[in-house]
Amino acid sequence: MRLNKNGFLRFFCVIICVLQVQFSFGQDKFVLNGNVKDQATGEAIIRAVLRIEELPSLGVLSNEYGFYAISLPRGKYTLVVSQLGYEKYKEQLQLDSNLNLTILLKSANTLKEVVVESGRKNDNLLKAQMGTETLNLNTISKLPVIFGEKDILKTLQLLPGVKSAGEGNSGFYVRGGSADQNLILLDEAPVYNASHLLGFFSTFNSDAIKDATLIKGNGPAQYGGRLSSVLDVKMKDGNNQDLNVNGGLGLISSRISIEGPLQKEKSSFILSGRRTYADIFLRASDEFKDNILYFYDLNMKANFKIDEKNKIYLSGYFGRDELGLGDAFGIDWGNKTGTIRWNRIVSSRLFLNSSLIYSDYNYNVKLKNGLTNFNVNSNIKDLNLKQDYTFYLNPKNTLRFGFNSILHTITPSIFSGTVINSNPKKGRNGLENALYLSNYYKATDNLSVDYGMRLSAYSLMGGDAYNIYENDLLVNTIQLNKQSLGKTYVNPEPRMTANYRVTDQASIKAGYARNVQHLHLLSNSTASSPSDQWIGNSYNIKPEIADQLSVGFVQGWKNNNYELSTELYYKNLQNQLDYKDGAEINTLADVETAILFGVGRAYGLELLWKKKEGILTGWVSYTLSKTERKITGINQGNWYNAKQDRTHDIAIVGVYTLNSRWSISSVFVYNTGDAVTFPTGKYSIQGQTLYQYASRNGNRMPSNHRMDLSVTYDKKRKKRIQESWNFSLYNVYGRENAYQINFQDDPKDLSRTQIIQTSLFRWVPSVTYQFKF
């Protein structure tokens, strides 16, 4: 521990030294700052590129609130601002004092062939962060999706390094990590279960979403808490110019959103809701009239501009799933999140965002049998305070620092009902704190380095007693008071990425990051289930640690209209969890008696070839990867494939714009089947056939592939009304992809074993009607 603290101190010294050098240069300068916004809607524009024509090596991005700051010596400059989908903005400036400038970008007519501007050449390189993908919501809207419900999580799965948790499933695995190792944030609030209807839909209503960024394990120091990735989803702010209504009608679900100004140009709101209605059809049929199955969700956001320097954002999400069979069985689950944020421009160079975040995920199971009933409920609640400072020190250094303090209240499955006698389980609390500091350092025209350190600490808190086990034997029990702190795990998490521009169209990247995870998902099933439960660190469960090393190369052609990016990564995982065979993780008095610990490793090659502009756009992504675990007590302690280990993963995505009305898009995916365990033999016990297994996950499901097609028709705009139709066909050639494989006695010849494959979706057509006025 002492060594680690020393390491941290040394790191601070280095940062301070670097800063002092920079301070001596940083005199006699003025700051140009302000916000970048969409002219028509007032939406903040994230990651717009700001350049000064006279200083070609300088490039600055607007932050996640659209704020930017550049410090420059006195002089005359030409400011150029660009962002994909917007017309280029150019303005002459005379800088004699600090200047606040709001930049309004005009949406480009995307259907016109966009002329590639030479000024944009380097933008991709500037934005090319290690292991980072940003999803453009416009691209998503054209892609074919199952049930006609566009979904950022499903589109993400078409990117290299991201694997789907199953066909039609919104769950995902990043670079060999498990599903719970993704930090999914909706306006900074963690979403603990990002899926509806057992994964077939995600919790993200694309109408309410502005932007989504996925960082594959190389997150900057302000992010932490999960090993594999950060998915940072930002809700729209709402139009502050006009009132707009837009919505969509689909076969399975419909959605509507309203956005508009509360005070023109000063404050706005957006309200967006969605509900599935398959249950209404089910109710009409005799065969399924008792089946209950629906979800709904609601996104709300409002922002208030107090003055030029202060802005408040309120955002909230509420979603619920209901599933049941008459009154015999029911399960409902959902997330609630709420965020209050205060953006403050403290000085021309210092931007501060303070957030108070609430997140709650719970599920309830009800079983009824005549007079008896049985309930299970489980809950995880977070209260989170965050302060994040961005300090635009000088053109070469942008510092980011802050803290984050989360109080977790974790209540595992609690049973109640007429048959339940006792359930000694209580909830537990945990306090997760983090301090971070990072610096984006533009060393030369061609070299930039983002380096930093996050110091995370997790303190056990009271609630249920903590049992300590050694070799499966209880050696001690510790009972903490609700408010007092027990053991604290402190972990320094160094992070670094570097980007070197070789030519105008090529760059090399490298990165290292350590991530630490203090919350763990207990799931004993291969498919995601709402009843999977979270558990915090304890005296037995130590924080999970991942160290990832990655290198990459980006090459563009034809003014970067074509781009090939390559990344190689190696990841080492510590303190990974699994369960003993036959563990009853829900009903055990102390689930920690059933947990096994071990290590993991993952490595791979990711290729992404993109065509960004023109009549035909799209990408081809390919991942070659391996992910393994080694856990004492499983597979005789030998390395074995993690279930999400898939050797090859290919996605081809194309959008072909026929004319201003019609466009066609198609997706093709191919991947090696999941690593699974098939029996090698069989035997008989009391007249029943049982199966004999050898090594864990040594077999493969058959490989998956399918193609989807979709056609979008944008109707000519009539006055204010804009309408469009989308027709899609999922699984065009009706491939029967294996969802499950079972071994069973052949009913016609009991001495023979049959292998039965279950597939889910063949030829799923859908129609969605969209409107906006």
Next chain:
Amino acid sequence: MMLKKYFSTILMGIFLLGCEKEIQLPLDPNQSLLVIDGSITDDAGPYYIKLSKSNSISASSNFLAVTDALVIVKDNIGQIDTLKHEKEGEYKTNKIKGIYGNTYYLEVQVADKKYTANATMPEKVFLDSLRINPLAINGEIRYNVIPVYTDPISLGNSYRFIQKINDTLDKSFFVFNDNLNNGKVNQRPLRGGSDSLEVKLKDIIGIEMQCITRPTYLYYYSLNQQSGAGPGGGTTPANPPSNIVGGALGIFSAHTVQRRQVQIK
């Protein structure tokens, strides 16, 4: 898992898209192992220990019997019983008696390999009655049976139920413990997995209730959790944890037995 069955019922209901077909898969070669299927019960006896060999998936399920083994069962009160091979790998006890609270030690020697196991027979918990539990879903009445018994005050009782519907064995493994309802009258029905038989009006349901040891519970519970491979499957399957030492498959159980039957009406 019980929840899983509900989920699939509901999902199939909504999507109506699931389709099944028989496929061929390349499978790893199998190492044929000794299989021990033995139990000592509180019935009068004799009791049988059955020995066979496991086989590859593609081979026939008429398993090879092991007929030349030395099988000995001892108990903690000094009885030693060397079993006699009767037929098709079944070895019969001569004198040992199944008594509550006694521990039974099994020794099996095949060629020069030795396998051992032990089990302590639990106290008998009385099966009071079988209650029929009708459930109306989607206009159809489904039936299952609730075995009515009072769990003893002490924690740690485990039960297994074997269900026969009109004399046909239901392939689900029904095992209960008292983690949640210690000391209470059982109200949980026998609700099987997807390969469970459907129970109709007029059917005769035969139930065998066994009070089993904790390792036997774990053995059957693990089997129950394994349902197919793939994204739609359950827990990753493995050979269930067994009380047999020496590398054989199977289970050696000491349990009590009670049988009752009821007609659905």
